Amino acid sequence: MPLLEISELSVDFKTGSGQFRAVDGVSLTVDRGEILAIVGESGSGKSVAMLAVMGLLPWTATVTAKTLAFDGRDLLTLSPRERRKLVGKDMAMIFQEPMSSLNPCFTVGYQIGESLKVHLGLTKSERRQRSIELLNAVGIPDPERRLSAFPHQLSGGMSQRVMIAMALACRPKLIIADEPTTALDVTIQAQILELLVSLQRETDTGLVLITHDMGVVAETAERVSVHYAGQKIEEQPVGPLFSDPHHPYTAALLAALPERAKGKHLPSIPGVVPGQFDRPPACLFEPRCRFATDRCRTKVPPRQGAIAGFALCHYPLTHGRPIGHPNPEGREVAA
Amino acid sequence: MISFIIRRVLLVIPTFVAIAFLTFVAIRLVPGDPVEARTGERGISPERLAYFRHELGLDQPVWKQFLDYLWQIAHGDFGTSISTQTPILTEFTTLFPATLELATCAMLFATILGIPAGVIAATRRGTFVDYTLMGAALTGFSMPIFWWGLLLILFFSVDLGLTPVSGRIDLLYYFEPVTGFMLIDSWLSGEEGAFASAVSHLILPTIVLGTIPLATIARMTRSAMLEILGEDYVRTARAKGLSPFRVVGIHALRNALIPVVTVIGLQVGALMAGAVLTEYIFSWPGIGSWLIESIQRRDYPVLQGGILLVSGIVILINIFVDLLYGVLNPRIRHAR
Ligand SMILES: Nc1ncnc2c1ncn2[C@@H]1O[C@H](COP(=O)(O)OP(=O)(O)O)[C@@H](O)[C@H]1O
Ligand code: SF4
Ligand SMILES: [Mg+2]
Numbered sequence: 001m002p003l004l005e006i007s008e009l010s011v012d013f014k015t016g017s018g019q020f021r022a023v024d025g026v027s028l029t030v031d032r033g034e035i036l037a038i039v040g041e042s043g044s045g046k047s048v049a050m051l052a053v054m055g056l057l058p059w060t061a062t063v064t065a066k067t068l069a070f071d072g073r074d075l076l077t078l079s080p081r082e083r084r085k086l087v088g089k090d091m092a093m094i095f096q097e098p099m100s101s102l103n104p105c106f107t108v109g110y111q112i113g114e115s116l117k118v119h120l121g122l123t124k125s126e127r128r129q130r131s132i133e134l135l136n137a138v139g140i141p142d143p144e145r146r147l148s149a150f151p152h153q154l155s156g157g158m159s160q161r162v163m164i165a166m167a168l169a170c171r172p173k174l175i176i177a178d179e180p181t182t183a184l185d186v187t188i189q190a191q192i193l194e195l196l197v198s199l200q201r202e203t204d205t206g207l208v209l210i211t212h213d214m215g216v217v218a219e220t221a222e223r224v225s226v227h228y229a230g231q232k233i234e235e236q237p238v239g240p241l242f243s244d245p246h247h248p249y250t251a252a253l254l255a256a257l258p259e260r261a262k263g264k265h266l267p268s269i270p271g272v273v274p275g276q277f278d279r280p281p282a283c284l285f286e287p288r289c290r291f292a293t294d295r296c297r298t299k300v301p302p303r304q305g306a307i308a309g310f311a312l313c314h315y316p317l318t319h320g321r322p323i324g325h326p327n328p329e330g331r332e333v334a335a
Numbered sequence: 336m337i338s339f340i341i342r343r344v345l346l347v348i349p350t351f352v353a354i355a356f357l358t359f360v361a362i363r364l365v366p367g368d369p370v371e372a373r374t375g376e377r378g379i380s381p382e383r384l385a386y387f388r389h390e391l392g393l394d395q396p397v398w399k400q401f402l403d404y405l406w407q408i409a410h411g412d413f414g415t416s417i418s419t420q421t422p423i424l425t426e427f428t429t430l431f432p433a434t435l436e437l438a439t440c441a442m443l444f445a446t447i448l449g450i451p452a453g454v455i456a457a458t459r460r461g462t463f464v465d466y467t468l469m470g471a472a473l474t475g476f477s478m479p480i481f482w483w484g485l486l487l488i489l490f491f492s493v494d495l496g497l498t499p500v501s502g503r504i505d506l507l508y509y510f511e512p513v514t515g516f517m518l519i520d521s522w523l524s525g526e527e528g529a530f531a532s533a534v535s536h537l538i539l540p541t542i543v544l545g546t547i548p549l550a551t552i553a554r555m556t557r558s559a560m561l562e563i564l565g566e567d568y569v570r571t572a573r574a575k576g577l578s579p580f581r582v583v584g585i586h587a588l589r590n591a592l593i594p595v596v597t598v599i600g601l602q603v604g605a606l607m608a609g610a611v612l613t614e615y616i617f618s619w620p621g622i623g624s625w626l627i628e629s630i631q632r633r634d635y636p637v638l639q640g641g642i643l644l645v646s647g648i649v650i651l652i653n654i655f656v657d658l659l660y661g662v663l664n665p666r667i668r669h670a671r
Contacts, residue, residue: 044573054574056570058573081574084576084577084578085576086576087573087574087575087576088575089575092574093574095567095570095574100567100568101568101570102568103571103586103589104568104590104665105573105589105590105593105663105665106589114575115575117576118578119576141521150666152666163571310522
């Protein structure tokens with residue numbers, strides 16, 4: 001049984017102009033000790049999907065799923081109170097903006113100690129002990145003194161280390177890191193990522209790494225889930241994904257990398273992710289796809305099998321060639 | 336921190352001079368003077384009039400009177416009342432506890448009700464509860480003190496006979512003031528019913544004076560909370576699995592208190608103005624009633640000295656609130 005099992009997860013937001021489906025039928029699993037990367041352009045529902053798992057969405061969101069299970073427990077039927085016993089203890093999340101994610105009015109020590117107190121009932125001195133241990137583990141020098149520091153006294157990198165320490169506090173089984181390095185200096189990014197991965201290895205935690213960075217994906221992830229406009233459009237182990245992408249979107253992403261797997265940011269491909277009002281009727285990638293046919297415009301693409309990377313496409317690629325496509329060369333797509 | 340306090344205290348001096356100047360000029364712009372006020376409409380012989388004016392120094396040029404006054408104040412001498420011949424400081428210290436007691440109770444009333452009301456409205460945003468609370472706050476905010484005071488008196492005192500209409504305690508009770516605060520003194524006196532009587536006298540004035548600050552604090556708390564509930568660190572707090580009470584009441588409220596305390600501080604000046612009216616309505620023997628009487632008598636020294644002393648206290652409270660702001664906001668605390 002996987003640690004985290006999501007099947008057919010959808011999230012709808014009530015907005016001023018009606019319903020908006022930010023996550024659309026996403027299925028994922030994460031095992032203990034595994035690193036799953038989620039990639040996709042901004043706005044493809046990566047964060048919202050994971051916030052749904054954590055139960056952190058605002059009231060305007062409606063979450064539906066066939067399965068949403070963590071560690072053998074059904075999150076869909078858990079009472080809010082029961083769920084809060086898991087969140088922050090067995091599953092923890094690290095966010096993109098470390099500077100604004102720490103409460104400016106409380107010391108580092110207080111903020112780390114809080115979950116230790118609430119979930120584990122540690123005494124004050126035990127909390128202090130464990131907090132020092134944690135700050136050491138995340139590579140913060142002089143931890144005793146740092147405990148009484150306020151967030152504004154920390155740099156972005158230091159804040160993210162504190163966030164990681166907070167996430168690790170109760171020895172969670174799953175960590176969700178939502179673009180943990182995007183807001184940091186380039187020089188710090190690698191350090192933080194290395195730290196996160198090494199801690200994950202040591203503790204055999206499951207790690208969901210949401211990222212923009214294909215280089216990071218290549219170096220750290222074991223499996224990759226590619227998302228587009230709220231849908232998961234492909235999922236493969238990292239090696240095969242880079243060598244033989246099956247969905248035209250993945251292929252376009254990889255083709256746009258200046259030097260494969262070395263580019264620091266998600267490469268840009270012509271066009272934009274559809275929003276609430278310009279959602280194509282069938283395949284959501286169709287306006288930007290060089291293989292789009294009439295069928296893609298009218299008929300919702302099927303989910304392919306494991307051999308084709310679960311691609312959500314009428315003509316999944318094998319070694320760059322669309323299977324069953326009337327014109328396998330495709331066309332150029334203008335920006 | 337120390338240098339901050341010193342700077343703030345030094346800034347008080349020019350403020351003080353400006354206030355002294357404004358009251359000094361304003362009083363003299365009002366028709367009539369202390370001599371006329373005492374001798375009445377029919378008047379006295381021009382010689383006597385000139386004699387009294389000379390006696391009080393009113394025949395001097397105004398700029399000379401002002402400089403003399405400043406010189407006097409600089410030596411800690413606030414002068415004596417023209418009508419009672421009592422030193423102004425003595426009158427002030429006798430009457431001020433009554434005002435302070437009323438103002439403190441009003442502020443406590445406003446804070447204790449206003450902050451929870453704002454928090455509840457923010458967490459129930461857009462619901463019936465929110466609209467009700469904020470509607471009430473808007474009404475309270477727009478309520479003229481005089482009208483509101485009379486309304487409460489009519490209802491609670493006249494119709495229901497629940498509360499007394501004037502004074503600080505029933506005439507039945509007499510004891511020597513120890514602290515000047517009726518609640519404490521009546522308690523200390525040990526006389527049966529004295530404390531209850533003091534409380535019942537305090538209720539309506541407290542509500543009347545506290546209503547505007549209450550409304551202001553509730554509205555400010557709500558808007559500060561609404562902003563803060565959308566902050567990333569509130570999401571972090573929820574991601575720790577903390578209870579809604581901890582998330583809202585500790586993580587969010589702690590941050591919301593920073594702007595709210597500023598607003599409370601700004602209310603203090605307005606509170607003094609409100610106290611004058613409230614005391615007048617309820618015949619509350621405090622600084623407000625004293626100042627209003629001194630206007631009627633054109634008792635220049637009382638009016639000038641009283642306003643200066645009240646301003647001084649308001650300034651002190653504002654400095655204290657600034658310090659509190661620093662204590663609440665770690666960023667400021669370390670910057671100083
Ligand atoms: N609270 C919200 N209300 C309405 N729409 C939202 C909300 N949060 C996110 N969205 C929308 O959901 C979509 C997915 O957002 P997100 O999951 O943050 O994307 P990303 O893949 O960049 O993490 C976006 O179009 C965003 O505008
Ligand atoms: S279904 Fe058609 S349009 Fe969509 S990705 Fe596949 S080929 Fe492109
Ligand atoms: Mg995101």
